[in-house]
Amino acid sequence: MATGAQDSQARFGQSVKGLLTEKVNTCGTDVIALTKQVLKGSRSSELLGQAARNMVLQEDAILHSEDSLRKMAIITTHLQYQQEAIQKNVGQSSDLQDQLNHLLK
Secondary structure (H helix, E strand, O other): OHHHHHHHHHHHHHHHHHHHHHHHHHHHHHHHHHHHHHHHHHHHHHHHHHHHHHHHHHHHHHHHHHHHHHHHHHHHHHHHHHHHHHHHHHHHHHHHHHHHHHHHO
């Protein structure tokens, strides 16, 4: 009977050992999964931060472009006024040329 009890204890010890090994493996797998999830979360936070920085840069570029377009519109208007003035002066100078030619004849 002492041998039977020892065999029973040995089987019980093996069974407990097997269960503990299984639990340790499960915990290890869970820790690995958790680590992957944490890394993925920190990476997406990093990507979100980068996207926000890029968006701010794009916003600044858009504002600068709008400002440049406004200035270009003003310059275009001034150039149109100058063109009209030049055309008017060219018309007047041809009239003056005709008058001078008339006077010199």
